[in-house]
Amino acid sequence: MDNSNNAIEVKNIKKKFKIFIDKGSELKERILFKERKQYEEREVLKGISFDVKKGEAIGLIGHNGCGKSTTLKLLTRIYYPDEGTIEMDGRVSSLIELGAGFHPDMSGRENIYTNASIFGLSHKEIDERLEDIIEFSELEDFIDNPVRTYSSGMYMRLAFSVAINVDADILLIDEILAVGDANFQRKCFDRLRELKRKGTTIVIVSHSLGQIEQICDTTYWIEDGLIKESGIPRFVHERYMYEMERKRILQVEKEQLRRQQRRRAEAEKKEEEEARKEAKKSERQKAKEEAKRQKEEEERQKAIAENPEIVDNFKKEIPFFCEQDAIRVGTGEAEFTDVKLTDKDGNEKYIFDTDEDIYLRIKYKAHKEGLKGVLGFGVFRQDGLHCYGTNTAIESNQPIDLQKSGEAVIRIKNNLLPAYYYLDTALHGIDGVKYDDIVRTKTFMTASFLHDIGISRIKSTFTVDGKTYKMGEQEHGEQ
Amino acid sequence: MFKTFKEIINYREMIINLVKKDLRGRYKGSVFGFLWTFINPLFQLLIYTLAFTYILDSGIEQYYLWLFVALIPWIFFSSSIVGGSTSIRASKDLVTKIYFPREVLPIAYVTSCFVNMLLTFIIIFITVIIAGRGIHLSICMLPVVWIIEYILALGMAMFFSAITVYFRDMEHIMGIILQGWIYLTPVLFQIPDKAVAKAIMTINPMSPIILAYRDILYDGVFPSSERLLYSLGFALFFFFLGFFAFGRLKRHFAEEL
Numbered sequence: 001m002d003n004s005n006n007a008i009e010v011k012n013i014k015k016k017f018k019i020f021i022d023k024g025s026e027l028k029e030r031i032l033f034k035e036r037k038q039y040e041e042r043e044v045l046k047g048i049s050f051d052v053k054k055g056e057a058i059g060l061i062g063h064n065g066c067g068k069s070t071t072l073k074l075l076t077r078i079y080y081p082d083e084g085t086i087e088m089d090g091r092v093s094s095l096i097e098l099g100a101g102f103h104p105d106m107s108g109r110e111n112i113y114t115n116a117s118i119f120g121l122s123h124k125e126i127d128e129r130l131e132d133i134i135e136f137s138e139l140e141d142f143i144d145n146p147v148r149t150y151s152s153g154m155y156m157r158l159a160f161s162v163a164i165n166v167d168a169d170i171l172l173i174d175e176i177l178a179v180g181d182a183n184f185q186r187k188c189f190d191r192l193r194e195l196k197r198k199g200t201t202i203v204i205v206s207h208s209l210g211q212i213e214q215i216c217d218t219t220y221w222i223e224d225g226l227i228k229e230s231g232i233p234r235f236v237h238e239r240y241m242y243e244m245e246r247k248r249i250l251q252v253e254k255e256q257l258r259r260q261q262r263r264r265a266e267a268e269k270k271e272e273e274e275a276r277k278e279a280k281k282s283e284r285q286k287a288k289e290e291a292k293r294q295k296e297e298e299e300r301q302k303a304i305a306e307n308p309e310i311v312d313n314f315k316k317e318i319p320f321f322c323e324q325d326a327i328r329v330g331t332g333e334a335e336f337t338d339v340k341l342t343d344k345d346g347n348e349k350y351i352f353d354t355d356e357d358i359y360l361r362i363k364y365k366a367h368k369e370g371l372k373g374v375l376g377f378g379v380f381r382q383d384g385l386h387c388y389g390t391n392t393a394i395e396s397n398q399p400i401d402l403q404k405s406g407e408a409v410i411r412i413k414n415n416l417l418p419a420y421y422y423l424d425t426a427l428h429g430i431d432g433v434k435y436d437d438i439v440r441t442k443t444f445m446t447a448s449f450l451h452d453i454g455i456s457r458i459k460s461t462f463t464v465d466g467k468t469y470k471m472g473e474q475e476h477g478e479q
Numbered sequence: 480m481f482k483t484f485k486e487i488i489n490y491r492e493m494i495i496n497l498v499k500k501d502l503r504g505r506y507k508g509s510v511f512g513f514l515w516t517f518i519n520p521l522f523q524l525l526i527y528t529l530a531f532t533y534i535l536d537s538g539i540e541q542y543y544l545w546l547f548v549a550l551i552p553w554i555f556f557s558s559s560i561v562g563g564s565t566s567i568r569a570s571k572d573l574v575t576k577i578y579f580p581r582e583v584l585p586i587a588y589v590t591s592c593f594v595n596m597l598l599t600f601i602i603i604f605i606t607v608i609i610a611g612r613g614i615h616l617s618i619c620m621l622p623v624v625w626i627i628e629y630i631l632a633l634g635m636a637m638f639f640s641a642i643t644v645y646f647r648d649m650e651h652i653m654g655i656i657l658q659g660w661i662y663l664t665p666v667l668f669q670i671p672d673k674a675v676a677k678a679i680m681t682i683n684p685m686s687p688i689i690l691a692y693r694d695i696l697y698d699g700v701f702p703s704s705e706r707l708l709y710s711l712g713f714a715l716f717f718f719f720l721g722f723f724a725f726g727r728l729k730r731h732f733a734e735e736l
Contacts, residue, residue, distance in 0.1 A: 097576035117492035
């Protein structure tokens with residue numbers, strides 16, 4: 001111990017595990033497969049150091065497999081570090097595996113003795129604590145019944161009561177505050193706080209950040225076997241949550257991009273094939289088909305002219321660039337051939353930060369010469385709220401001279417707060433005839449580190465007593 | 480090592496609990512229950528007595544008693560080592576989930592076998608009296624012999640339990656070794672006159688222990704203290720070797736299991 005005020009000193013611990021592909025611990029296997037490398041080594045902890053003062057409570061957080069539970073198991077001495085040292089001062093009790101050694105046929109009282117003895121208590125010490133343990137567990141009426149007759153809640157209550165009454169100097173806890181009903185949880189919590197006040201050092205591993213905030217003085221955020229950040233729980237947790245959310249949505253985005261790529265490739269393949277077929281056809285055949293198509297087109301135009309309310313579904317099939325549940329209507333005189341959401345460099349993406357510009361890149365085709373049109377888009381939140389909508393006619397009152405094959409880029413200044421959104425796109429005639437109108441062309445998400453609320457960010461500046469408080473400049477406390 | 484001993488003493492309640500659980504749980508659910516503790520060795524005694532009196536005449540007077548006083552200690556020794564070597568593996572759930580000095584497990588196992596033997600000694604005493612051999616002053620040496628045998632059994636159980644964690648075949652190998660070992664020890668028959676056999680039986684640290692039991696209970700004389708000291712030396716050697724090896728190997732138990 002470098003410092004006598006410390007209860008735990010962890011110095012640069014490293015731990016590797018052998019992941020056996022096919023574990024052979026029998027003689028035959030050992031001899032026969034001696035040369036074959038049957039395991040891979042995985043470094044779970046890559047050098048972690050921290051000190052815990054006497055009476056301090058710390059929390060270890062991190063996503064699954066980051067090494068936080070391994071750290072706790074090293075502290076309990078179930079595992080030993082490959083490198084580095086762990087020093088601890090005082091009796092250690094762990095609430096990792098509750099009810100170790102419980103025997104179902106023995107009574108609650110007998111099991112208290114067995115279980116407490118595994119924590120290293122002598123018979124006398126257990127006698128002294130017996131009343132407290134039974135009282136805390138609230139199992140007075142059942143304590144002489146065999147444990148197998150207990151409900152799982154009762155079982156856990158008994159186990160927890162033993163572990164917490166060991167009177168340890170250091171308490172190691174792994175995700176256990178989910179014991180029993182709400183009342184009992186409250187009680188466990190109060191007991192933990194009481195122990196802390198009395199000077200017990202506590203180390204908690206938990207996914208419940210709220211619980212850590214309530215008890216701990218410091219949080220250590222472990223990632224990939226290293227401490228990424230430590231400090232006041234609330235502030236560390238805020239950044240941890242943000243990072244977690246970010247990771248999650250990046251994963252969603254990756255999947256969506258992959259799906260989009262696959263569909264684009266399929267569409268291209270199909271187009272190529274059709275082109276090849278087309279090339280094979282004879283002149284006469286081509287002329288015949290062209291005539292047939294023109295006749296069909298004329299009939300359709302006539303029908304629309306007679307009753308302009310009818311706008312038929314010109315394509316039942318949803319094009320590759322749209323969401324699967326998109327709805328497409330229009331005459332098809334002009335049509336979208338590709339729609340992409342990208343950042344300013346043209347990389348396709350689906351998740352944008354609030355305040356990050358969205359670039360909507362569109363490709364279209366017009367099947368008639370001299371067609372004039374209006375291009376527009378609309379944004380809806382997932383719950384259906386219409387957030388925004390505009391088109392070229394609203395913006396400038398000048399119609400677009402549609403090209404045989406053209407392109408458009410719409411830069412959208414995005415202030416939308418974190419949520420899922422739908423984007424609709426529309427290509428109309430100047431008289432309002434729908435050429436191509438797609439509902440839910442795209443979905444996207446927005447993400448933000450700030451906690452402002454509403455639909456869209458309306459930039460605000462607070463000046464209070466002459467001091468300006470700017471958005472995004474929050475105090476994060478000590479790092 | 481001193482620290483380990485101190486810690487084990489702190490965990491004595493756990494050892495006591497494990498022993499109790501083992502003794503109570505061993506024949507749980509069977510009709511005769513705890514009586515099996517006595518029935519088992521009695522039947523073994525019956526079989527060996529029939530074999531060595533009627534089939535292979537040993538020519539030993541009151542052979543059943545001669546055998547009985549040696550067979551019970553041998554069963555303790557043999558079951559301690561064979562069962563003790565699997566004691567860590569058998570408690571996998573505890574070892575991988577909670578901390579306690581791992582030495583507790585083989586100690587508890589050997590101790591429970593030991594207690595079992597002591598209980599069977601009640602029957603030995605009764606048999607000795609019924610056979611008309613009488614209890615002699617030399618009986619005061621009996622606890623010394625018990626302790627020497629306990630130390631030897633514990634040391635070996637420790638050593639092999641740690642090995643078995645890493646090398647599972649050890650469990651079966653120990654079973655075979657102990658089956659052979661009984662014929663290198665004067666349990667079923669006297670030390671033969673053939674030089675080679677005599678030499679082996681003399682080196683064997685279990686021989687003086689078995690002979691000591693026979694001296695005390697069958698012949699009613701004091702055992703040879705020189706020969707017993709040899710066994711004690713051997714027992715202490717294995718005891719420290721066992722603890723030392725165990726201490727080195729226990730660090731990776733949780734990962735291996």
